[in-house]
Amino acid sequence: MKIARDHKPRVGFFVTCIVDAMRPNIGFASLKLLADAGCDVEVPNTQTCCGQPAFNSGDDATSRQLAQQVITAFEGYDYVVVPSGSCASMIRSHYAELFAELPDWQERQHALSAKTWEILSFLTDVMDYTPKAEYHGTATYHDSCSGLRDLGVHDQPRALLSHVDGLSMVPLEGNNECCGFGGTFCVKYPELSTAIVGEKTAKIKKTQADTLLGGDMGCLMNMAGKLSREGSDMRVYHTIEVLAGMADGPGICAPALK
Amino acid sequence: MSRDALLAKIDHANAGRGDMDVKAAADALIAEPDRFRVTFNDQPLYDRFVEKATSETVTATVETLDALADVPAAVAAYMAARDLGNRIALQPRESLTALDWSAFETAATAQMNEVLALTFADAAIAETGSLVFRTGPDAPVLLNFLPLHHLAVVRRSAILPHMEDVFDHFGTSAADQPRSLNIITGTSGTADIEAKNVRGAHGPRFMHIYCLSG
Amino acid sequence: MKQTSHQFTQNVTRALAEPTLKIALDRTTTLLRTRRAKVIDAFEEYAEARATAQKIKDHTLDNLGHYLRQFEENAIASGAQVYWAETPQQARTVVTEICRAEGAKSATRVKSMLGEEIGIGEALADAGVERVETDLAEHIIQLAGDPPSHIVMPAMHKTQEQVAELFAKKHKDPSTEQDVTSLVSSARRELRPKFMNADISISGANFLIADTGSFVTVTNEGNAELTTTPPKTHIVTVGIEKMVPSLKHAAVFLRLLSRAAIGTEITQYTTFFNGPKREGDRDGPENLHIILVDNHRSDMLSDFLRPMLRCIRCGACMNHCPVYSAVGGHAYGAVYPGPMGSVLTPAMTGIEGSKDLPNACTLNGRCKEVCPVNIPLPDMLRSLRARQFEKGMPSGMTKWGLRVWAALATRPALYRLATAASNVALRGMARGRGKITTVPLAAGWTGSRDLPQPEPGTFMQQYKKGRR
Structure with a gap:
């Protein structure tokens, strides 16, 4: 879907709770690319979390409250853009389940869900954006599950990364298999989560890549945390950091540059 | 809880959902079968059947014969090549028993460790390389399952495109059904140990098909 | 069994x-x-x-x-x-x-x-x-x-x-x-x-x-x-x-x-x-x-588990499930293992005796993707969690943690203070190494994984200070 535009689209940027707390660089890289792609970007101050942790824990009442908070904060924008397939999918694919019995909210929810985008697919499918960046390394790509299966994000990051000078990509065996993060799953069932991410890091190391890329900070943090614990010096970045030329700092879980 | 109470519970759970004309609604769902099944428009039925029957997963072998009368000699050759003796379990179907079996020791039923049986398939399915057997007094079930070597005769004209065509050909009502309709696609296999494919699990290890061109 | x-x-x-x-x-x-x-x-x-x-x-x-x-x-x-x-x-x-x-x-x-x-x-x-x-x-x-x-x-x-x-x-x-x-x-x-x-x-x-x-x-x-x-x-x-x-x-x-x-x-x-x-x-x-x-x-006919009755027992969901692949079928402790079992077991034997099954899933969606009759297994597992929540089944740390988090997340101003404070705390634990190897109450994570050291200040703090 490519839209002819006679004005700059107004984008509400939803930073997500994990990026806000753990890796603001992803947020600033997003702002840079969105501006570069021709968007007017704002960051509403009343945002916190999309509600996914509550939703996946079965706490529908809290999820609904947070969904209403998100709808109210973002419904005035042309688009809501999120640097996470998982949070974007929560808003886009799952909010409807929360308002089945609240007809007065359904319309607002539906309108918001329809204009919410995961950032990599937004840049390609809506903004038709071509990045200019440089990164020296060989990267492999993990497709995070919600983005891949709920939103169909697969080709877009690869298309964007093909424009990055100095970067070569190698395929990851099981690129579409879960990394074992699963939000609250990873702390509720640490043994299972560890077993699953251990298989994932083994496959990542087998690629001989020096860099791991993906589109979801939760999954990246999980894989980077495991790789770091295993003593690997794999550089782990969110795709958006590479595309924005902002992957010059330490990767996720890597020591600060001296 | 009795039958009636269970059915009442089911009907209650389905209140407002059922179709007025159930059969029409069901038929409408499969009105255009080529949309949802494998199609092979340009490939002749026979070619498709042989390709599938002899494929890596089906593992049958196919031999073309001009006439039914050629079957005993072909069976003799098959057995001689494998040193299988001359006893065969022969389906007691007139088209087979009327042939000249004088060189063989024949039996109408299969023993527990029967080496070889010859049966006549009522139809074949090109889509999957399957043979279709309808039981009856002259077509018992076990002849197709007990032998190590299952030899089957099928007429080329009996190769139908899809399973649905088999149902249409023999009739789809309750009264049209044989006691047992066996759709057999190759040999007995198992993948129960580490998903490794092995032939001759409980039933035949070898299937050889005589396709009669007449 | x-x-x-x-x-x-x-x-x-x-x-x-x-x-x-x-x-x-x-x-x-x-x-x-x-x-x-x-x-x-x-x-x-x-x-x-x-x-x-x-x-x-x-x-x-x-x-x-x-x-x-x-x-x-x-x-x-x-x-x-x-x-x-x-x-x-x-x-x-x-x-x-x-x-x-x-x-x-x-x-x-x-x-x-x-x-x-x-x-x-x-x-x-x-x-x-x-x-x-x-x-x-x-x-x-x-x-x-x-x-x-x-x-x-x-x-x-x-x-x-x-x-x-x-x-x-x-x-x-x-x-x-x-x-x-x-x-x-x-x-x-x-x-x-x-x-x-x-x-x-x-x-x-x-x-x-x-x-x-x-x-x-x-x-x-x-x-x-x-x-x-x-x-x-x-x-x-x-x-x-x-x-x-x-x-x-x-x-x-x-x-x-x-x-x-x-x-x-x-x-x-x-x-x-x-x-x-x-x-x-x-x-x-x-x-x-x-x-x-x-x-x-x-019973399943009349609630959200109805689509489960489409199941033709092919096992594709378990063959593609990361949890099943890690521990096999016996761990589920029931006749039906894997994703379909995690739906069927509570439905057939009661939600109380199988409370982990709907939760022990990353909701990655692969099971639904490979299901030949398109059963929304992850959605049903999540709905089972909601049913458990209604019954007050999450207890202890889970319940307490969710409540505190919900109280903060629904109050943006308070949330900013809390995230700013946790930023300082986590940075203190990292001691400049780029990673954190143990976090109190988070052994589930740090038992096997490092946690990244956050940047100085949350995104919202830095944005407010004018970083773009």
Whole structure:
């Protein structure tokens, strides 16, 4: 879907709770690319979390409250853009389940869900954006599950990364298999989560890549945390950091540059 | 809880959902079968059947014969090549028993460790390389399952495109059904140990098909 | 089998410590995934076939009362006797009574999950009947004394080496070689006489055909036909959701079942049964008994679990599940493992005794993606969590943590203060190393993974200060 535009689209940027707390660089890289792609970007101050942790824990009442908070904060924008397939999918694919019995909210929810985008697919499918960046390394790509299966994000990051000078990509065996993060799953069932991410890091190391890329900070943090614990010096970045030329700092879980 | 109470519970759970004309609604769902099944428009039925029957997963072998009368000699050759003796379990179907079996020791039923049986398939399915057997007094079930070597005769004209065509050909009502309709696609296999494919699990290890061109 | 779903986490610990289990699981699931992908890719009409299958099942469920009555009428007309069982106990009682009336001493059995569900082994033991499992995998686990660990490949947890050892010990005439072909031959020699001499045969059914009264079995081994033909009496135990309207509707599912389950276009043996032996027939059972089992299926019809009744028991969801692949089927502690089991177990045996099952899932969605009838398994697992939450089932840390987090997340200003404070705290723990190796109360994470050191200040703090 490519839209002819006679004005700059107004984008509400939803930073997500994990990026806000753990890796603001992803947020600033997003702002840079969105501006570069021709968007007017704002960051509403009343945002916190999309509600996914509550939703996946079965706490529908809290999820609904947070969904209403998100709808109210973002419904005035042309688009809501999120640097996470998982949070974007929560808003886009799952909010409807929360308002089945609240007809007065359904319309607002539906309108918001329809204009919410995961950032990599937004840049390609809506903004038709071509990045200019440089990164020296060989990267492999993990497709995070919600983005891949709920939103169909697969080709877009690869298309964007093909424009990055100095970067070569190698395929990851099981690129579409879960990394074992699963939000609250990873702390509720640490043994299972560890077993699953251990298989994932083994496959990542087998690629001989020096860099791991993906589109979801939760999954990246999980894989980077495991790789770091295993003593690997794999550089782990969110795709958006590479595309924005902002992957010059330490990767996720890597020591600060001296 | 009795039958009636269970059915009442089911009907209650389905209140407002059922179709007025159930059969029409069901038929409408499969009105255009080529949309949802494998199609092979340009490939002749026979070619498709042989390709599938002899494929890596089906593992049958196919031999073309001009006439039914050629079957005993072909069976003799098959057995001689494998040193299988001359006893065969022969389906007691007139088209087979009327042939000249004088060189063989024949039996109408299969023993527990029967080496070889010859049966006549009522139809074949090109889509999957399957043979279709309808039981009856002259077509018992076990002849197709007990032998190590299952030899089957099928007429080329009996190769139908899809399973649905088999149902249409023999009739789809309750009264049209044989006691047992066996759709057999190759040999007995198992993948129960580490998903490794092995032939001759409980039933035949070898299937050889005589396709009669007449 | 004895259900142990309530101690799922202990089962997981045990499974992960079992050295050969992961080897067995990897060898099998990897092959099954590859084969499935290949055969689905080659099936150009797959998407339409899957959508059609879903519509047929939904239509059949919508008219289930009609179809059950139609099936019963036709099955009786074909000479079968039809029984209705609301509970596993009722089904077992019917089986036991038939065995006693026949004076049966031995029974051969074709694997069916419904049989496991109702505890058919127990019913036969009650009737004093020796049970002989004829499916190769069921034969293996019967010799080993294990419950099944997969719905299509019940012995998936066993390596080839373990099977060789077991057969050498238990078979009368074991093969001297240990390759898979020799092992299969050994089982063939062991089981062949038992097929021929049993008094009763027991099978399930993969499909019931309403408008002919037929039932259908699919196997690759041919053991269904070998098992159910020689004995005088054949008992079929089958779930009421196995119904399809007609023979041609069944064809749609037969194209999907084997592709999804093991990656072949069709099973080797597909048989449509219609009644007992007829006049003049040289083989076949004289008596045919069909037991239609509910076991909470009628309850599932009236709530959000309804789509689960589409399930055709192919096992693709478990073959593609990261949790199943890590620990295997026994950890679930129930008849049905994997994603479909995590939905069915609470539905059939109660939500209290299986509280971990809906939660022990990353909601990655692969199971739904590979499901040949498009069952929204992740959505149902999440809805089961919501049902648990309504019942106040999350307790302790989970409940407390969620409450505190919710109180903050719904108050943006307070939330900013909390995240700013945690930023300082986490940075303190990282001590400039870029990573944090232990966090109080977060051992679940830091036990096996580092946590990244956050940047100085949250995104919102930095943004407010003017960083762009």
